[in-house]
Amino acid sequence: MPRKRKLPGLTGNLKSKHLKLAEDNSKEENLKSKGKWINKQRVLVFTSRGIPYKGRHLVKDLMNLMPHAKTEVKMDRKSDLLLINEICEMRSCNKCLFLVGKKGRDVYMWLSNVPHGPSVMFYVEYLNMMEELKFTGNCLKSSRPLLSFCQKFEESLHMQLIKELFIQTFGTPQYHPKSQPFVDHVFTFSIMDGKIWFRNYQIAEENGELVEIGPRFTLTVARIFSGSFGRSVMYVNPDYKSPNLVRHLQRKENSDKFVGKKAAISDRSARKLEKTFAVDDTDDIFR
Amino acid sequence: MQDSNFAEEEEFHVPRLNDDDPDADSDKELQVAFQSGLLKPGIFRPITAPPPRINNEEAIRQKLDEIKQTKLDWVERLDVTVVMATNKENVEEPGPGIGAEFDVHNDFQRELAFYEQAKESVIIGMRKLQEAGIKTKRPDDYFAEMAKKDDHMKKVREKLVSLQRRREAMEKNRSQQKMKKYGKQVQQAVVQERQHKKKEMLNAVKKFRKGKSDKLDFLDKAPVKGGGGSKKKTSQLQQLQQQNKLNPKRAYRNKKYGQGGRKKGSKRNTKESLNNVAGKFKRNVHSNKAKGGKNKRPGKSKRTKNKSK
Numbered sequence: 084m085p086r087k088r089k090l091p092g093l094t095g096n097l098k099s100k101h102l103k104l105a106e107d108n109s110k111e112e113n114l115k116s117k118g119k120w121i122n123k124q125r126v127l128v129f130t131s132r133g134i135p136y137k138g139r140h141l142v143k144d145l146m147n148l149m150p151h152a153k154t155e156v157k158m159d160r161k162s163d164l165l166l167i168n169e170i171c172e173m174r175s176c177n178k179c180l181f182l183v184g185k186k187g188r189d190v191y192m193w194l195s196n197v198p199h200g201p202s203v204m205f206y207v208e209y210l211n212m213m214e215e216l217k218f219t220g221n222c223l224k225s226s227r228p229l230l231s232f233c234q235k236f237e238e239s240l241h242m243q244l245i246k247e248l249f250i251q252t253f254g255t256p257q258y259h260p261k262s263q264p265f266v267d268h269v270f271t272f273s274i275m276d277g278k279i280w281f282r283n284y285q286i287a288e289e290n291g292e293l294v295e296i297g298p299r300f301t302l303t304v305a306r307i308f309s310g311s312f313g314r315s316v317m318y319v320n321p322d323y324k325s326p327n328l329v330r331h332l333q334r335k336e337n338s339d340k341f342v343g344k345k346a347a348i349s350d351r352s353a354r355k356l357e358k359t360f361a362v363d364d365t366d367d368i369f370r
Numbered sequence: 371m372q373d374s375n376f377a378e379e380e381e382f383h384v385p386r387l388n389d390d391d392p393d394a395d396s397d398k399e400l401q402v403a404f405q406s407g408l409l410k411p412g413i414f415r416p417i418t419a420p421p422p423r424i425n426n427e428e429a430i431r432q433k434l435d436e437i438k439q440t441k442l443d444w445v446e447r448l449d450v451t452v453v454m455a456t457n458k459e460n461v462e463e464p465g466p467g468i469g470a471e472f473d474v475h476n477d478f479q480r481e482l483a484f485y486e487q488a489k490e491s492v493i494i495g496m497r498k499l500q501e502a503g504i505k506t507k508r509p510d511d512y513f514a515e516m517a518k519k520d521d522h523m524k525k526v527r528e529k530l531v532s533l534q535r536r537r538e539a540m541e542k543n544r545s546q547q548k549m550k551k552y553g554k555q556v557q558q559a560v561v562q563e564r565q566h567k568k569k570e571m572l573n574a575v576k577k578f579r580k581g582k583s584d585k586l587d588f589l590d591k592a593p594v595k596g597g598g599g600s601k602k603k604t605s606q607l608q609q610l611q612q613q614n615k616l617n618p619k620r621a622y623r624n625k626k627y628g629q630g631g632r633k634k635g636s637k638r639n640t641k642e643s644l645n646n647v648a649g650k651f652k653r654n655v656h657s658n659k660a661k662g663g664k665n666k667r668p669g670k671s672k673r674t675k676n677k678s679k
Contacts, residue, residue, distance in 0.1 A: 218526070
């Protein structure tokens with residue numbers, strides 16, 4: 084069957100109308116994808132089971148903001164982390180954002196370059212979802228973000244590595260089929276107080292007027308691995324304290340106070356004299 | 371297997387003190403140390419070794435080179451790196467929130483720092499994007515799905531409106547309270563003034579009675595003389611009187627029935643009044659003119675509605 088078939092008896096007027104319609108369509112198409120999609124990054128965003136609801140919402144927000152992301156069902160907690168590499172391969176993803184929930188309240192984030200690594204484990208804090216924050220900013224669902232980094236990312240080698248991973252993961256590739264051809268928001272990564280702070284702003288005006296959109300979170304680097312989800316440890320953050328340890332120390336401090344109080348009571352009772360004055364009991368009888 | 375991957379503490383190799391550890395202090399050693407005065411009495415805590423510092427720069431550099439996208443243009447990556455205002459060193463006027471003055475736990479300062487960083491990088495990024503010929507502003511007729519849905523934005527708007535309403539109500543309340551306070555002050559001043567006048571008058575009468583003075587001019591003076599320092603208050607009273615004067619109906623009636631002038635025959639009918647059956651002030655019931663003056667106080671429902679605004 085021939086692809087193009089000339090319709091018999093097509094009047095010139097009708098023809099031009101058709102052409103016009105086709106032109107309009109192509110205009111829109113042109114806006115969408117004029118060039119070639121070279122930077123083929125695909126990110127798998129998903130969580131483990133037992134994650135607090137905030138982590139689940141973070142996945143939702145990230146999926147909303149990243150057109151090049153895919154998601155997967157929650158992973159069983161008992162299964163091996165190395166399994167994620169296979170899942171990524173099946174979904175043809177070369178980056179992975181994996182959120183781990185522990186004790187129903189702590190959220191960790193794995194950011195990995197699949198399959199050859201490196202991978203970084205972060206502890207996630209101060210997590211606020213887009214839905215929860217009543218910000219007035221808004222952006223197109225799948226437009227490309229600008230990625231803003233502070234100079235501190237250049238100061239150490241491991242931060243440079245993390246920056247590179249962030250660029251490849253959070254940046255939407257140009258001419259991605261699902262993406263919109265405009266740049267109307269900016270992801271901000273800043274290092275402050277030993278944490279990486281994430282903010283998302285809408286570019287309201289070209290002169291740099293911004294309105295915040297959300298979500299907000301901070302990441303504390305725990306460690307960096309050479310492989311994807313494992314292998315040798317390349318970097319351990321000396322300032323990172325696991326939330327378990329922090330809670331333990333807090334409890335211990337409180338218990339120390341209690342133990343001290345109890346010791347003071349027992350000390351006092353030990354010091355107390357049984358008899359304050361030498362009295363003969365028979366004195367009362369033989370007066 | 372899994373837990374060892376997840377947990378933080380297990381992966382560290384923490385050297386522990388065992389019983390057969392050659393480095394461990396024996397009892398005898400401790401006794402000797404105590405006797406020689408090296409060891410002071412008190413509570414001792416074992417020193418836990420800090421976790422080992424791992425920073426394998428060589429491996430990190432290698433990995434970084436491995437994953438770097440050197441062949442890609444900037445437009446594929448869109449990353450901008452800027453110096454944060456809080457970390458700038460040679461700022462002319464280090465105000466609060468810059469340099470040493472910066473406090474991470476101050477929400478306002480922190481968010482401002484992020485905002486400034488984003489702003490600076492947007493200005494740089496926009497210039498670069500325009501050079502590369504990438505659109506930054508979408509046309510007004512380009513509709514697409516937004517990150518926040520309409521119902522979400524509606525919620526946001528509602529919240530903003532309710533906030534504003536609450537603020538307005540607060541302001542209104544505050545001004546009302548202020549007015550109330552002022553009114554009370556005025557009233558007190560008037561009462562005090564009256565008492566002062568009365569006292570003065572009584573004193574004068576007493577003096578006169580005891581023969582200390584033989585002048586009777588205080589009788590003329592007293593009603594005219596205002597109490598000291600209450601000029602403001604009298605002016606307010608005058609204002610009230612002026613307000614009364616402004617009522618034309620009252621003015622007319624004062625003219626007709628009030629002091630001065632001839633009273634005789636004033637209540638008799640005249641030619642005009644005879645012809646004017648409805649009377650001068652009777653409203654024409656059938657006219658659709660707006661009711662003015664008579665009932666200035668709105669109804670109960672309206673008042674409550676206004677109050678809640």
